[in-house]
Amino acid sequence: MSRRTGLRRLVRFLVSLAVLVVATFAMIHLIPGDPVRSALGPAAPVELVEARWAALGLDRPLPEQLLTYVANVFSGDFGTSFVTGEPVGEVIMARLPNTLSLALLAVLVAMLVAVPLGMWTAIRTENGRNRGTELTFSATTGAAVAVPEFLYSIGLVAVFAIGLGWFPPAGKAGAITYVLPVAALAIGPAAMIARISRVETLRELGKDYVRLARAKRLPAARLHLRHVLPNTLTATLTVGGLLLTSLIAGGVLVEYVFAWPGLGLKIVESVTQKDYPVAQGVVLVYGAIVLVVNLAVDLLLGMLDPTSAIKET
Amino acid sequence: MTSLMGRLRRNVPGAAGAVIVAAMAVLAVIGPIMWGAEAERIDAAAILQGASPGHPLGTDNLGRDLLARVLVAGRYSLLLALAATLIGALAGLVLGTLPSVLPRRAARLVAGTVNALVAFPGLLLAMFTAVVTGLGARGAVLGIGAAIAPGFARLTQNLAATVAGSDYVSAARMLGVPRSRILTRHVLPNIAEPLILHLTQALGSALLGLAGLSFLGLGVQPPDFDWGRLLFDGFPRIYVTPEVALGPAAAIALAGIGFNLLGDALAKAAARTAVPRGRAVAPAPSGPPPEPDPEAVLEVRDLTVTFPGGASPVRNLSLTVAPGEIVGLVGESGSGKSMTAAAIGGLVPYPGVVTYAALRLGGKDVAALSDKELGTTLAMVFQDPLAALNPALKIGGQLAEVAIVHEGATREQARRRAVDRLAQVHLPGPEKRAAQHPHELSGGMRQRAVIAMGLMGTPRLIVADEPTTALDVTVQRQILKLLREVVEETGAATLFISHDIAVVGELCDRVVVMYAGRVVEELPADRLADGAAHPYTKALIASLPDLDTDRDTPLAGIPGTQPAPADVGPGCAFAPRCELATARCASERPELADLGPGRRAACWEVK
């Protein structure tokens, strides 16, 4: 990647971040309801509510509040929660790793299962061969994508935790507690990645370089792993990156079912409770992660696919 | 659309999807009429029951029958999902097409906003919108719509950009057609199909999204109810009376599966032509294999390639190539020449079936040859060198692997040989080139690299399938020169396939002319100008004003078209276009007949 594209990426990153901060700020303030009143309860005297409004700077004009917020964020201060009084930075740092590890593992597992599965199906069903396999594959993955992840969660808990007792039903305590939530999160993305992997593999199999490699009588393993696989990864990784970012925020329901101490529930709570500092902090950190993940995917693709650098616009 | 439906019928998951979606539509119409009263009947004495004969899915907090409620809720759920999807699609369409109509700076701003929105988590977007616009169906629909919109915008933008870059749009733009007109006349119609497919799948996601919002308490509010709310209400009871939650969950999942499968099948049907079903019926080989020709490196006797449905792109083809000889195989596209090359290389795609009386390489049946022997003695060169080289691998590595795989060479040995072969094909700076990726080389360099790849083993046969067609004229000449040089150095037999009879005449020793899957004439290359006997060959040559002139449509002068493999009749395939054709030509096929040394033709009118 040239230095110019690098610089352009950085500018884009900062612009996106700025858009994110302003948009979040605006959206949070659009949510109806008085956060102070809801935090203090209806019994609190009016003077107390007003005092707290002033203390939190909520009586100041919105642009001023935005500036204050941005200034504070740059000095590393995300504010304190209106509801619990905890520093937002600490709340996020305590929970973020749990959410990230779950999402990363889920995408990793999904990739490890789905890419080989998709490739294998593609190879078996090339040019309309083995229609039975193709039908089974598209029906299964089509169904797997359509089932919401919280149903997977419940099903997995009911069977493997309650029924068989192999795994703990909830909580985070050691490697074994990761199994069920990761599985619940991974099934849908795995189905999606498998479909993409298959389509991409089929596309590559039809190309001349594969014909040439076949003419060279390369062994199947070498042909598929060395020649085809790297060329399918561009699309697969792009989708994987998107899935990762969506899992970080979208794992809420799974975190809920598994009592996972992650960030997901905090997002939902803070939005409905109008806990501005928490919601803004979480979304900001989230946005930064999304941008970082996107950047990482780009870099990874740059390494895997030498042509992506020139495709860059 | 009818053909789309036809293809759909052959696709079992697609058909299942269509059936499910149709059933959902019927449910949406009749559900509230049939079970509406039952779904509303409160029975305080029967609250929170599990499954029973009277209530197969149990009852809710007011003692209402949940099966009836699930059936009734279908209409509302589907309408909401549809509304959310349409809102999202519309917003996305507007956001996505704006950049192609707006002035440059504003366009960039819109595109940037879309990118930022795509990065924003969909669930959060939906939640914010739902909370801001108020609890209930309206908020949920707008929320899911808002969550769907950025994806649609991105898709539209990408598709529109592709179409906008196409020739006809450029042409329209040069003619001064206004941007908005270009958008409505050219861009939108061309991206409609993928967008509609995406819409079908978005419907499934919208259903799931609405259920998710209900799960967070932000969905449809009483007294209205959709599947999401029924699921949300039943969910806490899932360990006690699972059926109360699984009923609505199954409805959501089923509808989602239906939309997904249907969308999938539609996409597939739109994207690719159907593969004919059934097995290819191959002709039985006629008699025992003939004696091997000791002079020939490549010996092909009665080669036929058949596809299901009776289409045979290659029929009873025979040819031989001697060491050091270059044989040109010419014909229009569709004449079967590339399929012949594929059959020789063992690359005929499924479900094609290859039969022959003899297909020998160096006197041995190719089926009996090991991968090692084939991989090192057969070199192939394709039309587009960029496609023939793996974009992800370095040139050197792609060359080296033949030596590593088939000859057990070490990495270093193989690399050195690769550099040596690259030097042999006059690639400047072979060391450096070996460490580069294909996209870093020019077209001519790439084709040299592909030829070098064929030289890695000890090639006895080179099959070059239109190796110069994709290159510009000066480079063409260089590559032809290189080929000639390589043949002289290695003594390999070469089958040179081209539609360009001028090039063939220049390069080859002998020429084989194909028409509609059959050889119609064979003659020495130096007799092309004066010795061609078959009317087709003559027409080919006659269409050239001068052998040195470049031309792309050699048969511009011959009226009519070559028949498709499946449409070839019993007589001479060229008869309908032939000026000399007689009644016999239409009913009876002429065999190849010797006309002199190295000259044969299949024509009744040639004596």
Add this chain to the structure above:
Amino acid sequence: MRTPLAAGLAALALLAAGCGGTGAEGGTAGGGTFTYALPADPGVLDPAMGVLNVTNTTLSLAYDTLVGIDAQGEIVPALAERWTVEPDKVTFTLRKDATCSDGAPVTPSDVAASVNHITDPDTKSPIYGVLIPTGMKAEADDAAGTVTLSMPKPFSFILETGRAIFVVCGKGVEDRSILARSTSGSGAYRLTEAVPGDHYTFKVRREYAWGAPGTSIKDAPETVVLKIVPNEQTAANLLVSGALNGITLYGPDRTRVEAAPGVTKTITPVANGQFFYHQGEDRPTHDPAVRKALTQAVDLKELAGIASSGTGKPPTGLVLHPRPCQGDTVTGHVPAHDPAAAAAALDAAGWKPGPDGVRVKDGKRLTLRYLYATTRGAGVQAAAEYLATAWGAIGAEVKLNGAIDTKLSESLNTTQDWDVVWLPIGVTLPSQLVGFLSGPAAPKGANFAHLSNKQYQSLVDEASQVPAAEGCDKWLQAESALFEAADMVPVVETTVLEAAKGATYEMVAGMFVTTSIRLTQGAE
């Protein structure tokens, strides 16, 4: 279903849970770890700032109060061994042997500092004006070992205030900042690890000899872990699998947990399901006849079953158990079910059936906007639909308006866009209700339903002048006056299931009786 979103409204349910706990069976064992599920993170751990139920549950392990309450509503000694009550002040004499978790003795100055810190306007304590009445002052006499709480005017429940103050002692008195992440109290346990959002670990203090009368810390578990489990089903799964020793269950999983082997259970009343009529001048429900008719139109017994999913009890009053004033204020005071009478009463009040069945008076339709929190589960939603059906049957048009908690507070306090609201209010003292049920109306005051019940006001005024022991009868009559005027309708007393496995424990008003925690069956 109870969701974590409910946390916002928890400020209304100031202290949930009456007294509960689980009956002790089998042998007991010292040492080990007792694990209890909290439905949400306690958040801030400073006793002056905590307002959520879960925060109080958490703090009750590490902090003592001046006095406690037993299951019968009797005030019992805690840090204070005795007290003298006057209408506007109470003097507590502290026991001498109590020490703080850092070893410092607990002094009257510590107690006074705890109270005065809360009442200091700079603290902006959310419990000031709620649990600690406005205007309260504390004075310590370290030499005499006494602390005096005083009010500017007589306050009936001044002694009970002693239940609500978690006494901060030792280093935390000087440096309140350490209270954010550690505890500095005289309770039986001290916080050793805090992982917000996941768990809080407490270690026993074996020197704790000042627990509830007649109890001992000797056999209590070494460690108490409070684990955050937001989903009740998850908590139930964990309890059944043995990963938890104690949980509080609100929802449908109660039946499943009750049936599980080895689980001991206690049903505890927790709050009231009830609804209020808005009595603003322009509302149809301003007319007492309309309110009574609407109340008569509803089969409250059926509604009670629906609202509580069949787990509720008939309501007997507005104050949480254990009540300082014992007695049934509800039975016989709420208009009885009689739809025919209800229809007749509406006719008489001028609301005549309109062309579409909806009653009309002076061109105005009888439309009721019914407000409720969507985060309170399917029972509350079902109750809304039931009421809409019942009122629809007598010619009222009901518009259901479900709201998330912040929106609900805003509707109550500011926008006032409702006619009937389903609103549980959890209070521990009858006096805490006065601000909601009388005085300045919203949006200026806390009287969100614009009540003006003269009888209630005069009874409350009289009762307020004397200590609770003398005034309780009047406090009870005041409640009944509200029901008779159909100002509000108590529907059901909701209950929770306290379930324990491998352990026994008691809770009173949502707080641990720390010396009662025992592990059984030789659990680890």
